Amino acid sequence: MIQKVKQFTDSTNFTKALTVTFAAVLPVIILSQFGLFETGFALAIGAVLTYPADIPSNIKHRTRGLLTASLIVVLCTLIANLTYVIPLLFYPITIVLVFFLSMISVYGQRATMVSFSGLLAITLASGHIHYGWDILEYCLLIWAGGFIYTATSLLFNYLSPHRYTELQLAECLKLTSKYMKQRGHLWDIDANRDEITQKQLFLQVELNTNHENLREVLLRRSSNAGNSNRSRKMLLVFISLLEVLELALSTSFDHSKLHQKFSTSPKVLSTYQNLAYNIAKTLRKISKSLENKKEYKAKHKLLRDLEKFEQAIQDYKKARGKAAADVYLLTNMLHYAEKQIEKIKVIERAFTTKTSHKDMQGRDKDLEKFLKPEYYPLHTLKENLSLSSTIFRLSLRLTITIAIGFIIGGLFPLQNVYWILLTIVVIMRPGYGLTKQRSYQRIVGTVLGCIIAFGLLAVLSNTFAIAVLAITCMLLGFTFTAINYRIGATFVTVFVVFIYSMLNPDVNEVIQYRIIDTVIGAGLAFIANYFFWPAWEFIQLPVFIKKSIEGNRNYLEEIALLYNKKGEVPTSYRVARKNAFIEVGNLTASYQRMTQEPKSKQKQQTQAYKLAVLNHTLLSSLASLGTYIQSHQTSKASDAFNVVIQAVMRNLNYAIAILNNEENTAVTELEQTQELDARFTELKHIRLQELQAIALTDKQGFNEKMQEAQLVIEQLVWLNNLSEKIVKASKQL
Template sequence: MPIVLGIATHHFEIGLALCFGAFWCSPSDVSGKLMHKQVGILFSAILVVIISFIGGYLNISNYVLFPILGILTFGIAFISIYGFRASLISFSGLLALILSFAHTSENLEVYQYALLIGIGGLWYLLLSTLWFKLNPKAQTEEELNKIFLLTADFLDTRRQLIGEQPDRDSLQTQLMTLQSELTEHHGTLREILILSRKSSGKSNYQSRRLLVFIQLIEILETAVANPVNYDKMDELFEKHPEFKTDFQKLISEFSNQLRAIAENINKSKLFPPNKVLSDAFKELENDILIFKKEDHTEDYERYLMLQNLLDYQKKQFEKIKKIKWLLGRPKLVSDDYIKNDKLKRFIDSQDYNPKLILRNFSFRSTIFKHSLRLAVAVMLGYGVGLTFDFQNPYWIILTVIVIMRPSYGLTKTRSKDRIIGTLIGAAIASSLVFSINDPYIYGALGVLSLVVAFSMIQKNYKASATFITLSVIFIYAILQPDVLTVIQFRVIDTLIGATISYMAMRWLWPAWSFMEIGDNITDCLKANTAFFKSISSYYQKKGQVPTSLKVNRKEAFLQTSNLSSAFQRMAQEPASKQNHIDDIYELVGINHSFLSSLASLSTYIQNHETSEASEDFIAISEKINSNLDKVCEQLKRINFETSTHNDTTFTPEPFNFPINRMTNDAISRTDSVRSHKEAHLIWEQLYWLYSLSEKMLKLTAKFKEE
């Protein structure tokens, strides 16, 4: 709009400056509370005004320019220590700095140009706020839709794990990735629903969506829960394949129903009926009943296992039915609302203390090393552009700031995708430029390509890079007749920028994952320990489910996802930097199994009436906690930078694990099946948790200590 008005009023430079301001402030406009979006865009506007003002006076001697360019790049990138939104504000500042080399105004003074950039940012802020007011539900619906679909994918992957699988490790990796994505979207939607509710008071719409969100979180917890270990499940399903088929059919229907709900989220009449699920349950219950009637005493434990597995699926069915009811727009009563004082405990507030700058001003900080690395890469890129007298040397450093990330794996992937995307875009643009010679068509294609590029930047960076290249070339085709030269330099500059980014990431203060993986494992283990202690305490005390248990559950899922992401980054790094990767992968897998077992216990005790905790339960819980505390102590002393192992052999402390009396052959079939199911599940999980804690002790004892 500013450009169109600028052309119409013969003030094109003013329109272009306003356009740049809006463009540079747009990255911080991400999902979240409205006030956070507004503050983010406002800070972006202030930053780009300052940077544009400074950039206007950078037409100075190269001897002075290079250190100033490096210091500015470092300072802007260092803003990222204040979290995700701050990193987007930082990116806006870097864009403004780099593109200040591209724009030289003939009719505007530097201060005028900088102020117009700021006004453009405020113009974008106004539009963003207006759009939010016109459609306040948009971001909630978008995030909720993504969570529905990811949860459906998670259930579907979980379904494939039933029964013996040749590629179980691959499926487990898929589950870890999906769980990490879900945790990220849970955090975003949690902020939107809880913080907006606190600021706007009780809203029937927000409260219904919050309750739907809670059901989706509990569906994930129940899906993660595994009432038995896989070896026992494989053995059972091998002998009785009808159960494998029945359970897979049931879970597949859960997944399909979640996708159908996501597709028709505001059309409850189009939701799939519950009858399909009811029929699947009847078929499964009949098969289990036939199995129970068979006169094989040794199969009673398997019957209990099937009953517990069936109970978990029934809970999933109840949650899906409740989601359908909530999306049918019922009128909520006061008991349905959740108090704000409980909700705020689920939100982690960002620390904006200035002391954070000093704490991160060290080579132990990943952001510090990234900022320093980026500053050197930008100076080097600009130096190469000037030395070889390229047409647009700022394209090299623009490529550097777009590609370079704190993570080696992501930088390497983006470098490759950027090069491939640029080459494809250049090839397409070349063929179109030869066949079309109309500036209006160039303009239309340039705008269309830019819109497509931004819409794909998070989903497919390679395709996004292709359309960005098309957009840039079409816009230059309007301004310069020799467009083939533009294409040539665009490709060369991208290749140089990508090469510099990769080399800097590889050899300049690299932040290899093995340097931090110990902290990630410790954080995950501490979160799982806190979750286990909450479960154990609730099982002993009974009563209403404490909020602390749910908060600890959220933290355990978050830290487990963080650990998975950290390991995935490590797996993308050079083999020489993957110290102890097999042992670390086993630790990651054990922590996931530990969380799965905790989810089983948590789901069961929250949804069933349980008996009094025995002395054996308390003794085993204390032993597991003791093991976990020892693992944490060992992790503090481990030096992950060395690739050698400890020579000493780990000897576990003697512990006589109590026998599970509820699976003894002498058990009477006339006793309460409910109490048998409880004892079987609790004992199975306690033994599994104890075994996993012992495994972690043995694994961590293999590492060299500092």
């Protein structure tokens, strides 16, 4: 229990919650001593409204984002207060402002959170109107509160500059460990391989998000990496984890076939499975040591496990003779394990010894190209001003729902209409599934919070005790909002009721209206997401599928260039590989969201999953070919190889054309099939002649080229088959 509490208080969510609580509560406590509670409260509001924009990055981008958020918060508050006295101005301007703020989300995560701060400011300002010179004073205090939060955030970052990165890296290790464990499960003779594949796909989605967070904090400050052993170490571990994942993805085995082959010698496969599990456990162990700030000590002897597997292969050879085909399969498994352990040893060394520039040599080249550019062109906003844009649909939906909230507030005698608006802003999300989930959690959390608060206030009368509990609930509310929204909503409600109880003696009325307003706001958000330009996943699905195919096609193009030109792996290759991983993950995430939608809206769900699996399998095959080319001295690529690559590219382009409703731009399938049949035969004949010539003078070279020829031809055949299946599945979509 002590360890769990320690992990909780050391988490990123708790640290952020502590930052905003400290920045908001401290001015209130200090100024209250001088009878300036309202001044302190205004500063606290400014801090809380700036807080959402505090997302991890380097100091420059983080500070810029927070200052921008505080400025937008002030402008929104100023506009709302100035126009409120003239309803004909207030409502139209507020509605336009809501739409504009929603639309700036097209510029990415940071812009989305800045937008959220602005939306919260508008809704809150509509419930706390000031007049005359009080408006200017209030806005300046809000702005000052934003500065206080910015300074507090930077101070906390200075006190523990690397902790967020360490925790994200620990999460990356943990997720990679889970992925590797699923690969171990595949070796169970009765394994449900479809279910395991689905779990791996969903893990890939989580890994993509985690990788983007790590790129943001590690690569943006990579210019300082040369002066910091800690920075080099974390960057080295991150890159090594990417390589572990790529190697795992690039190496697939026909488990059913292998179980049949070695049914009479199960020990050889069970030994390998044990090795696979220990690889996963090692990554998990490293993750825990990093998370708990403890020195890493290796628990699993991976090299010993590798020796056991090697010995099992030798025992099999002795018992069965040199069954070349079977031993070749086992040797491939051994080589994969050797490479994987080699990369994990790099990670282990990073946590046990100092990392030098030599360790990073060649690995930190052009890292900035892996980051999304930090610029906000106007044409991006213009391109999204159509119903085909998910953000545009959300902006319309949110704007109209806020307008309905204002109308309901005007028609009925509700105490705090802005609570309805706040609930709408906080709950409404682009997807139906998440909005539905948050609506339910918000209502349950609010009701539960009101019951708890009412019960506590019935036995508590000491203002100091109530204030301490309010601060505690604020801290826990902000912490749990990102972890468990229902629990977070419960603590936030208790905090709000406690604050109102200190300001307003009639707290029962506050509780009553809090529940009513929350139910109305949650209900409006849920209904709006169903009826007002809903962004059902089947509408966006072709876009995700197309981008996934394009990502794989671009990756294949880079692999072909590398195979033809040889030499060092270019940055463009690594960027294409990263984008392919991200796009396949985005497609899987889209499928995940679809499963949360009403059954009537889960159109083409089977095809969506089929295409997600096909694109993931294609990515695996591409990674296999790319990994082989990088780790072997390959021979010159023949014309036949390039023709087959072009045929696969043509298939992928054909699938993209189908999704774009441009089928007539592609060549006929019959022409492709006839040409490929001839080319595969040609490729085999050319390689056979080349290898026979080599064999006269170099027996070892012959064996290596034979292995290369076999692997490359098999991959080409498999790539072509996959690309044809993608074409057929795209036609059926």
